[in-house]
Amino acid sequence: MPQFFSNKRLILLLVGVIFLVALISFSLRDRDNASLPEQIIKDVVGFGQAIFSKPTQYITGVFDNVDSLLNTYEENKRLKGRLEEFAKLQADVNDLASENTRLREIVDKEEDLREYDPIQATVIARNPDQWEEKVVLDKGEVHGVKVNMAVITARGLIGKVILTTPFTSTVELLSTQNPNYRVSAMVAGEKEVFGLIEGYDDERKELILKRVDSNIEIKKGQKILSSGLGGIFPKGILIGEITEVTTDDFGLTKMAYIKPAAEFALLDHVMIAERTMTTEDGTDGDTLNEDDSTEEEDAP
Protein backbone atom coordinates (compact mmCIF):
# COMPACT_ATOMS: atom_id res chain seq x y z
CA MET A 1 0.00 0.00 0.00
CA PRO A 2 2.60 2.63 0.96
CA GLN A 3 4.23 2.25 -2.44
CA PHE A 4 0.96 2.69 -4.25
CA PHE A 5 0.11 5.97 -2.57
CA SER A 6 3.41 7.75 -2.49
CA ASN A 7 3.22 11.55 -2.41
CA LYS A 8 4.28 12.06 -5.96
CA ARG A 9 1.67 9.66 -7.26
CA LEU A 10 -1.07 11.15 -5.17
CA ILE A 11 -0.42 14.61 -6.57
CA LEU A 12 -0.22 13.23 -10.07
CA LEU A 13 -3.54 11.48 -9.55
CA LEU A 14 -5.23 14.62 -8.21
CA VAL A 15 -3.95 16.77 -11.07
CA GLY A 16 -5.08 14.07 -13.46
CA VAL A 17 -8.59 14.01 -12.01
CA ILE A 18 -8.91 17.80 -12.19
CA PHE A 19 -7.67 17.82 -15.76
CA LEU A 20 -10.10 15.04 -16.58
CA VAL A 21 -13.11 16.82 -15.17
CA ALA A 22 -12.14 19.98 -17.05
CA LEU A 23 -11.80 18.07 -20.31
CA ILE A 24 -15.09 16.25 -19.88
CA SER A 25 -17.00 19.41 -19.10
CA PHE A 26 -15.34 21.09 -22.07
CA SER A 27 -16.41 18.35 -24.43
CA LEU A 28 -19.89 17.93 -22.97
CA ARG A 29 -21.09 21.40 -23.75
CA ASP A 30 -22.93 21.88 -27.01
CA ARG A 31 -20.47 22.11 -29.78
CA ASP A 32 -21.32 22.67 -33.39
CA ASN A 33 -17.95 21.89 -34.85
CA ALA A 34 -15.13 19.60 -33.93
CA SER A 35 -11.90 21.41 -33.12
CA LEU A 36 -8.99 21.07 -35.53
CA PRO A 37 -7.05 18.36 -33.68
CA GLU A 38 -10.28 16.41 -33.29
CA GLN A 39 -10.99 16.71 -37.00
CA ILE A 40 -7.51 15.45 -37.85
CA ILE A 41 -7.83 12.48 -35.50
CA LYS A 42 -11.29 11.69 -36.78
CA ASP A 43 -10.20 11.75 -40.40
CA VAL A 44 -7.11 9.63 -39.81
CA VAL A 45 -8.94 7.06 -37.69
CA GLY A 46 -11.87 7.15 -40.10
CA PHE A 47 -9.57 6.33 -43.00
CA GLY A 48 -8.22 3.27 -41.21
CA GLN A 49 -11.70 2.31 -40.12
CA ALA A 50 -12.97 2.38 -43.69
CA ILE A 51 -10.22 -0.07 -44.68
CA PHE A 52 -11.31 -2.45 -41.93
CA SER A 53 -15.04 -2.22 -42.42
CA LYS A 54 -15.13 -2.73 -46.22
CA PRO A 55 -14.14 -6.42 -46.11
CA THR A 56 -16.52 -7.04 -43.23
CA GLN A 57 -19.35 -5.58 -45.22
CA TYR A 58 -18.41 -7.78 -48.15
CA ILE A 59 -18.55 -10.87 -45.95
CA THR A 60 -21.87 -9.96 -44.34
CA GLY A 61 -23.11 -9.18 -47.84
CA VAL A 62 -22.31 -12.75 -48.92
CA PHE A 63 -24.17 -14.14 -45.92
CA ASP A 64 -27.13 -11.91 -46.67
CA ASN A 65 -27.16 -13.11 -50.25
CA VAL A 66 -27.18 -16.75 -49.19
CA ASP A 67 -29.93 -15.97 -46.75
CA SER A 68 -32.10 -14.28 -49.34
CA LEU A 69 -31.42 -17.11 -51.79
CA LEU A 70 -32.90 -19.55 -49.31
CA ASN A 71 -36.01 -17.43 -48.97
CA THR A 72 -36.45 -16.92 -52.70
CA TYR A 73 -39.30 -19.37 -53.23
CA GLU A 74 -41.47 -18.04 -50.41
CA GLU A 75 -40.75 -14.49 -51.33
CA ASN A 76 -41.47 -15.03 -54.99
CA LYS A 77 -44.88 -16.44 -54.20
CA ARG A 78 -45.73 -13.51 -52.00
CA LEU A 79 -44.43 -10.94 -54.44
CA LYS A 80 -46.37 -12.41 -57.35
CA GLY A 81 -49.50 -11.87 -55.34
CA ARG A 82 -48.67 -8.23 -54.90
CA LEU A 83 -47.58 -7.60 -58.46
CA GLU A 84 -51.02 -6.88 -59.84
CA GLU A 85 -51.76 -4.55 -57.02
CA PHE A 86 -48.47 -2.84 -57.70
CA ALA A 87 -49.15 -2.22 -61.37
CA LYS A 88 -52.35 -0.43 -60.49
CA LEU A 89 -50.59 1.59 -57.82
CA GLN A 90 -47.82 2.49 -60.23
CA ALA A 91 -50.33 3.79 -62.74
CA ASP A 92 -51.99 5.85 -60.05
CA VAL A 93 -48.69 7.28 -58.89
CA ASN A 94 -47.66 8.22 -62.42
CA ASP A 95 -50.98 9.84 -62.99
CA LEU A 96 -50.76 11.83 -59.78
CA ALA A 97 -47.15 12.81 -60.36
CA SER A 98 -47.83 14.17 -63.82
CA GLU A 99 -50.87 15.97 -62.55
CA ASN A 100 -48.79 17.42 -59.76
CA THR A 101 -46.17 18.75 -62.18
CA ARG A 102 -48.84 20.23 -64.40
CA LEU A 103 -50.52 21.97 -61.50
CA ARG A 104 -47.17 23.22 -60.30
CA GLU A 105 -46.50 24.71 -63.70
CA ILE A 106 -49.83 26.44 -63.60
CA VAL A 107 -49.17 28.07 -60.23
CA ASP A 108 -45.56 28.74 -61.18
CA LYS A 109 -44.01 27.05 -58.16
CA GLU A 110 -40.89 25.08 -58.83
CA GLU A 111 -39.26 24.40 -55.50
CA ASP A 112 -40.62 21.68 -53.34
CA LEU A 113 -39.91 20.69 -49.77
CA ARG A 114 -39.97 17.08 -50.85
CA GLU A 115 -37.02 17.26 -53.22
CA TYR A 116 -33.59 16.30 -52.05
CA ASP A 117 -30.24 15.23 -53.43
CA PRO A 118 -29.16 11.95 -51.92
CA ILE A 119 -25.53 11.51 -50.95
CA GLN A 120 -24.71 7.80 -50.81
CA ALA A 121 -22.65 6.84 -47.79
CA THR A 122 -21.39 3.73 -46.07
CA VAL A 123 -21.44 3.16 -42.33
CA ILE A 124 -17.82 2.55 -41.34
CA ALA A 125 -18.26 2.21 -37.60
CA ARG A 126 -20.83 2.10 -34.91
CA ASN A 127 -19.91 3.57 -31.57
CA PRO A 128 -18.70 0.32 -30.01
CA ASP A 129 -19.74 1.08 -26.44
CA GLN A 130 -23.30 1.80 -27.62
CA TRP A 131 -24.24 4.14 -24.83
CA GLU A 132 -24.92 6.83 -27.34
CA GLU A 133 -26.59 5.79 -30.55
CA LYS A 134 -24.04 7.02 -33.03
CA VAL A 135 -22.63 5.74 -36.28
CA VAL A 136 -19.81 7.12 -38.39
CA LEU A 137 -20.18 7.53 -42.16
CA ASP A 138 -17.46 7.71 -44.78
CA LYS A 139 -18.67 10.96 -46.34
CA GLY A 140 -17.84 14.38 -44.96
CA GLU A 141 -17.76 18.09 -45.69
CA VAL A 142 -15.94 17.71 -49.00
CA HIS A 143 -18.83 15.58 -50.26
CA GLY A 144 -21.33 18.23 -49.23
CA VAL A 145 -22.49 16.83 -45.90
CA LYS A 146 -23.57 19.42 -43.39
CA VAL A 147 -24.63 19.24 -39.77
CA ASN A 148 -28.32 18.38 -39.13
CA MET A 149 -28.98 16.73 -42.48
CA ALA A 150 -31.38 13.81 -42.48
CA VAL A 151 -29.96 10.32 -42.85
CA ILE A 152 -32.23 7.70 -44.40
CA THR A 153 -32.22 4.12 -45.57
CA ALA A 154 -34.52 2.64 -48.16
CA ARG A 155 -37.00 1.91 -45.39
CA GLY A 156 -37.13 5.28 -43.71
CA LEU A 157 -35.50 7.91 -41.57
CA ILE A 158 -32.78 6.73 -39.22
CA GLY A 159 -31.18 9.85 -37.83
CA LYS A 160 -29.38 13.08 -38.47
CA VAL A 161 -25.83 14.28 -38.89
CA ILE A 162 -24.51 15.85 -35.72
CA LEU A 163 -20.84 16.37 -36.46
CA THR A 164 -18.82 16.63 -39.64
CA THR A 165 -15.15 16.57 -40.50
CA PRO A 166 -13.71 16.85 -44.03
CA PHE A 167 -13.96 13.10 -44.68
CA THR A 168 -16.29 11.61 -42.09
CA SER A 169 -19.55 12.49 -40.45
CA THR A 170 -21.15 11.32 -37.23
CA VAL A 171 -24.83 10.45 -37.21
CA GLU A 172 -27.01 10.31 -34.14
CA LEU A 173 -29.74 7.73 -34.59
CA LEU A 174 -33.42 8.35 -33.81
CA SER A 175 -33.18 5.85 -30.97
CA THR A 176 -31.09 8.22 -28.88
CA GLN A 177 -31.93 9.33 -25.35
CA ASN A 178 -30.71 12.85 -26.05
CA PRO A 179 -33.47 15.24 -24.91
CA ASN A 180 -32.46 17.92 -27.42
CA TYR A 181 -33.11 15.65 -30.35
CA ARG A 182 -36.25 16.60 -32.23
CA VAL A 183 -37.66 15.92 -35.63
CA SER A 184 -40.60 17.83 -36.99
CA ALA A 185 -43.10 15.22 -38.17
CA MET A 186 -46.61 14.87 -39.49
CA VAL A 187 -49.28 12.22 -39.45
CA ALA A 188 -50.17 11.30 -42.99
CA GLY A 189 -53.86 11.23 -43.75
CA GLU A 190 -56.53 13.21 -45.48
CA LYS A 191 -55.63 16.10 -43.28
CA GLU A 192 -52.01 16.45 -42.27
CA VAL A 193 -51.46 16.60 -38.54
CA PHE A 194 -48.23 18.02 -37.18
CA GLY A 195 -46.20 17.04 -34.18
CA LEU A 196 -42.66 16.59 -32.97
CA ILE A 197 -40.74 13.39 -32.53
CA GLU A 198 -39.23 13.82 -29.10
CA GLY A 199 -37.61 10.98 -27.30
CA TYR A 200 -37.41 7.24 -27.54
CA ASP A 201 -38.93 4.66 -25.25
CA ASP A 202 -36.10 2.25 -24.60
CA GLU A 203 -38.26 -0.53 -23.26
CA ARG A 204 -40.87 -0.48 -26.02
CA LYS A 205 -38.24 0.35 -28.65
CA GLU A 206 -40.56 2.98 -30.03
CA LEU A 207 -40.36 6.68 -30.81
CA ILE A 208 -42.61 9.19 -29.12
CA LEU A 209 -44.56 11.78 -31.09
CA LYS A 210 -45.52 14.74 -28.94
CA ARG A 211 -47.35 18.03 -29.18
CA VAL A 212 -50.20 16.86 -31.37
CA ASP A 213 -53.31 19.03 -31.07
CA SER A 214 -55.74 17.20 -28.78
CA ASN A 215 -58.77 18.10 -30.93
CA ILE A 216 -57.44 16.18 -33.86
CA GLU A 217 -58.19 12.52 -34.21
CA ILE A 218 -55.19 10.28 -34.85
CA LYS A 219 -55.44 6.54 -35.04
CA LYS A 220 -53.30 3.47 -34.59
CA GLY A 221 -51.76 2.36 -37.86
CA GLN A 222 -51.39 5.80 -39.42
CA LYS A 223 -48.03 6.56 -41.00
CA ILE A 224 -45.70 9.25 -39.69
CA LEU A 225 -43.66 11.25 -42.19
CA SER A 226 -41.17 14.05 -41.77
CA SER A 227 -42.94 17.36 -42.26
CA GLY A 228 -40.16 19.44 -43.72
CA LEU A 229 -41.20 22.34 -41.51
CA GLY A 230 -38.28 21.88 -39.16
CA GLY A 231 -36.13 23.74 -41.62
CA ILE A 232 -33.63 21.10 -42.65
CA PHE A 233 -35.19 17.74 -43.41
CA PRO A 234 -36.98 17.21 -46.70
CA LYS A 235 -40.70 16.55 -46.53
CA GLY A 236 -42.24 13.11 -46.78
CA ILE A 237 -39.56 10.77 -45.47
CA LEU A 238 -41.20 7.81 -43.77
CA ILE A 239 -40.50 7.64 -40.04
CA GLY A 240 -42.87 4.97 -38.77
CA GLU A 241 -46.34 3.89 -37.83
CA ILE A 242 -48.50 4.79 -34.82
CA THR A 243 -48.96 1.91 -32.38
CA GLU A 244 -50.66 3.70 -29.51
CA VAL A 245 -52.23 7.10 -28.87
CA THR A 246 -52.37 8.62 -25.39
CA THR A 247 -52.42 12.08 -23.88
CA ASP A 248 -49.24 13.62 -22.57
CA ASP A 249 -48.33 14.19 -18.92
CA PHE A 250 -50.27 17.44 -18.63
CA GLY A 251 -53.30 16.27 -20.61
CA LEU A 252 -53.07 19.21 -22.98
CA THR A 253 -51.81 17.58 -26.12
CA LYS A 254 -51.85 14.11 -27.55
CA MET A 255 -48.86 11.90 -27.79
CA ALA A 256 -48.33 8.74 -29.76
CA TYR A 257 -45.93 5.84 -29.78
CA ILE A 258 -44.40 5.16 -33.14
CA LYS A 259 -42.82 1.98 -34.38
CA PRO A 260 -39.85 3.08 -36.50
CA ALA A 261 -39.97 1.99 -40.13
CA ALA A 262 -36.20 1.58 -40.42
CA GLU A 263 -34.05 -0.90 -38.55
CA PHE A 264 -31.39 0.68 -36.37
CA ALA A 265 -29.36 -2.48 -36.00
CA LEU A 266 -27.02 -3.72 -38.72
CA LEU A 267 -26.85 -0.55 -40.75
CA ASP A 268 -24.57 -0.54 -43.77
CA HIS A 269 -25.58 1.62 -46.73
CA VAL A 270 -27.39 4.84 -46.01
CA MET A 271 -28.27 8.07 -47.80
CA ILE A 272 -27.76 11.58 -46.56
CA ALA A 273 -30.62 13.73 -47.78
CA GLU A 274 -29.58 17.20 -48.83
CA ARG A 275 -32.68 19.28 -49.28
CA THR A 276 -32.76 21.24 -52.53
CA MET A 277 -34.82 24.05 -51.11
CA THR A 278 -33.17 26.53 -48.78
CA THR A 279 -32.58 25.25 -45.30
CA GLU A 280 -32.95 27.07 -42.06
CA ASP A 281 -31.90 26.07 -38.61
CA GLY A 282 -35.24 25.26 -37.04
CA THR A 283 -36.71 22.40 -35.07
CA ASP A 284 -34.61 19.79 -36.78
CA GLY A 285 -31.52 21.64 -35.62
CA ASP A 286 -30.46 22.42 -32.10
CA THR A 287 -31.74 25.96 -31.79
CA LEU A 288 -35.27 25.17 -30.74
CA ASN A 289 -36.80 27.13 -27.95
CA GLU A 290 -40.36 26.69 -26.76
CA ASP A 291 -41.74 29.52 -28.91
CA ASP A 292 -40.61 27.92 -32.12
CA SER A 293 -42.30 24.69 -31.30
CA THR A 294 -45.65 26.23 -30.54
CA GLU A 295 -45.50 28.20 -33.75
CA GLU A 296 -44.89 25.04 -35.59
CA GLU A 297 -47.93 23.40 -34.09
CA ASP A 298 -50.10 26.22 -35.24
CA ALA A 299 -48.92 25.79 -38.79
CA PRO A 300 -51.72 24.58 -41.09
Place this chain on the structure above:
Amino acid sequence: MIRFVVPLIAIILFYLEPVFGLFSPLELNGEYRYLIPRFLIMYLIFISIYYSRNRAMVYGLVFGVLYDVFFIDIIGLYSFLYPLICLIASFIVKYIHQHLLVTTTLSLVLVALLEFALYYFFSLIGLTDISLSVFVFERLLPTMIANSIFLIMLGWAFKYVISARLIQRLNQPS
Protein backbone atom coordinates in the same frame (compact mmCIF):
# COMPACT_ATOMS: atom_id res chain seq x y z
CA MET B 1 10.33 -7.61 -35.88
CA ILE B 2 8.38 -8.74 -32.83
CA ARG B 3 8.97 -5.26 -31.51
CA PHE B 4 6.28 -3.87 -33.79
CA VAL B 5 3.90 -6.75 -33.38
CA VAL B 6 2.72 -5.70 -29.91
CA PRO B 7 1.47 -2.21 -30.92
CA LEU B 8 0.27 -3.57 -34.27
CA ILE B 9 -2.07 -6.01 -32.54
CA ALA B 10 -3.37 -3.13 -30.43
CA ILE B 11 -4.14 -1.10 -33.56
CA ILE B 12 -5.89 -4.04 -35.22
CA LEU B 13 -8.00 -4.67 -32.11
CA PHE B 14 -8.86 -0.97 -31.93
CA TYR B 15 -10.21 -1.08 -35.48
CA LEU B 16 -11.95 -4.42 -35.00
CA GLU B 17 -14.02 -3.24 -32.05
CA PRO B 18 -16.39 -0.96 -34.01
CA VAL B 19 -16.61 -3.53 -36.80
CA PHE B 20 -17.97 -6.02 -34.28
CA GLY B 21 -20.04 -3.21 -32.87
CA LEU B 22 -21.93 -3.11 -36.18
CA PHE B 23 -23.50 -6.50 -35.36
CA SER B 24 -24.98 -5.24 -32.12
CA PRO B 25 -27.65 -4.91 -30.79
CA LEU B 26 -28.76 -8.47 -31.37
CA GLU B 27 -32.45 -9.16 -31.31
CA LEU B 28 -33.28 -12.38 -29.48
CA ASN B 29 -36.95 -13.27 -29.00
CA GLY B 30 -37.94 -9.66 -29.37
CA GLU B 31 -35.46 -8.47 -26.78
CA TYR B 32 -32.34 -6.54 -27.55
CA ARG B 33 -28.96 -7.67 -26.32
CA TYR B 34 -26.00 -5.35 -26.53
CA LEU B 35 -22.64 -6.98 -27.14
CA ILE B 36 -19.93 -4.48 -26.48
CA PRO B 37 -16.53 -5.52 -27.78
CA ARG B 38 -13.77 -4.76 -25.29
CA PHE B 39 -10.90 -6.47 -27.07
CA LEU B 40 -8.40 -3.67 -26.76
CA ILE B 41 -8.63 -3.17 -23.02
CA MET B 42 -8.28 -6.91 -22.40
CA TYR B 43 -5.15 -6.91 -24.52
CA LEU B 44 -3.83 -3.89 -22.62
CA ILE B 45 -4.50 -5.69 -19.33
CA PHE B 46 -2.43 -8.58 -20.64
CA ILE B 47 0.40 -6.22 -21.60
CA SER B 48 0.19 -4.65 -18.18
CA ILE B 49 0.41 -8.04 -16.47
CA TYR B 50 3.00 -9.80 -18.60
CA TYR B 51 5.11 -7.03 -20.05
CA SER B 52 5.29 -3.53 -18.68
CA ARG B 53 2.82 -1.50 -16.70
CA ASN B 54 4.02 1.83 -18.02
CA ARG B 55 3.91 0.69 -21.61
CA ALA B 56 0.34 -0.52 -21.11
CA MET B 57 -0.68 2.80 -19.59
CA VAL B 58 0.82 4.78 -22.46
CA TYR B 59 -1.01 2.59 -24.98
CA GLY B 60 -4.14 2.98 -22.88
CA LEU B 61 -3.83 6.76 -22.95
CA VAL B 62 -3.20 6.96 -26.70
CA PHE B 63 -5.99 4.60 -27.70
CA GLY B 64 -8.26 6.11 -25.07
CA VAL B 65 -7.87 9.54 -26.65
CA LEU B 66 -8.50 8.13 -30.13
CA TYR B 67 -11.58 6.31 -28.86
CA ASP B 68 -12.90 9.42 -27.12
CA VAL B 69 -12.43 11.69 -30.09
CA PHE B 70 -13.60 9.34 -32.80
CA PHE B 71 -16.57 7.66 -31.18
CA ILE B 72 -18.02 9.30 -28.16
CA ASP B 73 -16.96 12.97 -28.35
CA ILE B 74 -16.44 13.14 -24.61
CA ILE B 75 -12.72 13.64 -24.31
CA GLY B 76 -11.19 12.30 -21.14
CA LEU B 77 -13.47 9.38 -20.43
CA TYR B 78 -11.71 6.39 -21.97
CA SER B 79 -8.36 8.16 -21.91
CA PHE B 80 -8.69 8.08 -18.13
CA LEU B 81 -10.37 4.70 -17.67
CA TYR B 82 -8.03 2.68 -19.90
CA PRO B 83 -4.82 3.62 -18.04
CA LEU B 84 -6.65 3.28 -14.72
CA ILE B 85 -7.73 -0.27 -15.52
CA CYS B 86 -4.15 -1.14 -16.54
CA LEU B 87 -2.88 0.33 -13.28
CA ILE B 88 -5.35 -1.68 -11.22
CA ALA B 89 -4.41 -4.82 -13.16
CA SER B 90 -0.70 -4.40 -12.47
CA PHE B 91 -1.45 -3.68 -8.84
CA ILE B 92 -3.59 -6.76 -8.31
CA VAL B 93 -1.27 -9.08 -10.18
CA LYS B 94 1.45 -8.64 -7.58
CA TYR B 95 -0.70 -10.59 -5.17
CA ILE B 96 -1.88 -13.41 -7.38
CA HIS B 97 -0.44 -16.23 -9.36
CA GLN B 98 0.24 -15.37 -13.01
CA HIS B 99 -1.41 -18.37 -14.56
CA LEU B 100 -3.23 -17.78 -17.84
CA LEU B 101 -6.55 -18.87 -16.37
CA VAL B 102 -6.19 -16.47 -13.46
CA THR B 103 -5.23 -13.53 -15.66
CA THR B 104 -8.11 -14.27 -18.01
CA THR B 105 -10.55 -14.16 -15.12
CA LEU B 106 -8.92 -11.01 -13.83
CA SER B 107 -9.25 -9.33 -17.23
CA LEU B 108 -12.92 -10.21 -17.39
CA VAL B 109 -13.55 -8.89 -13.90
CA LEU B 110 -11.83 -5.64 -14.83
CA VAL B 111 -13.89 -5.35 -18.02
CA ALA B 112 -17.03 -5.73 -15.89
CA LEU B 113 -15.65 -3.00 -13.63
CA LEU B 114 -15.13 -0.78 -16.68
CA GLU B 115 -18.71 -1.41 -17.79
CA PHE B 116 -20.03 -0.46 -14.38
CA ALA B 117 -17.93 2.70 -14.28
CA LEU B 118 -19.24 3.69 -17.71
CA TYR B 119 -22.83 2.91 -16.72
CA TYR B 120 -22.60 5.15 -13.67
CA PHE B 121 -20.90 7.88 -15.65
CA PHE B 122 -23.53 7.92 -18.37
CA SER B 123 -26.34 7.79 -15.81
CA LEU B 124 -24.71 10.73 -14.07
CA ILE B 125 -24.61 12.94 -17.14
CA GLY B 126 -28.10 11.83 -18.12
CA LEU B 127 -27.37 10.10 -21.40
CA THR B 128 -29.13 6.96 -20.28
CA ASP B 129 -31.87 6.23 -17.81
CA ILE B 130 -31.98 2.44 -17.85
CA SER B 131 -32.21 0.73 -14.49
CA LEU B 132 -29.45 -1.36 -13.01
CA SER B 133 -31.21 -4.67 -13.64
CA VAL B 134 -31.87 -3.80 -17.28
CA PHE B 135 -28.23 -2.81 -17.61
CA VAL B 136 -27.04 -6.09 -16.15
CA PHE B 137 -29.28 -8.28 -18.31
CA GLU B 138 -29.25 -6.34 -21.57
CA ARG B 139 -25.68 -5.18 -21.62
CA LEU B 140 -23.38 -6.60 -18.99
CA LEU B 141 -24.14 -10.32 -19.31
CA PRO B 142 -24.10 -10.52 -23.12
CA THR B 143 -20.98 -8.38 -23.18
CA MET B 144 -19.20 -10.56 -20.68
CA ILE B 145 -20.17 -13.74 -22.52
CA ALA B 146 -18.98 -12.39 -25.87
CA ASN B 147 -15.73 -11.04 -24.47
CA SER B 148 -14.93 -14.19 -22.51
CA ILE B 149 -15.35 -16.24 -25.69
CA PHE B 150 -12.95 -13.89 -27.42
CA LEU B 151 -10.41 -13.99 -24.62
CA ILE B 152 -10.54 -17.75 -24.20
CA MET B 153 -9.90 -18.09 -27.93
CA LEU B 154 -7.10 -15.56 -28.18
CA GLY B 155 -5.74 -15.09 -24.65
CA TRP B 156 -2.95 -17.64 -25.14
CA ALA B 157 -1.91 -15.88 -28.38
CA PHE B 158 -1.69 -12.55 -26.57
CA LYS B 159 0.41 -14.14 -23.89
CA TYR B 160 2.64 -15.81 -26.45
CA VAL B 161 3.33 -12.59 -28.39
CA ILE B 162 3.87 -10.51 -25.28
CA SER B 163 6.25 -13.04 -23.69
CA ALA B 164 8.18 -13.30 -26.96
CA ARG B 165 8.65 -9.54 -26.91
CA LEU B 166 9.63 -9.61 -23.25
CA ILE B 167 12.25 -12.29 -23.79
CA GLN B 168 13.64 -10.37 -26.73
CA ARG B 169 13.91 -7.24 -24.64
CA LEU B 170 15.59 -9.05 -21.79
CA ASN B 171 18.16 -10.56 -24.17
CA GLN B 172 19.02 -7.24 -25.71
CA PRO B 173 22.18 -5.75 -24.27
CA SER B 174 21.17 -2.41 -22.95
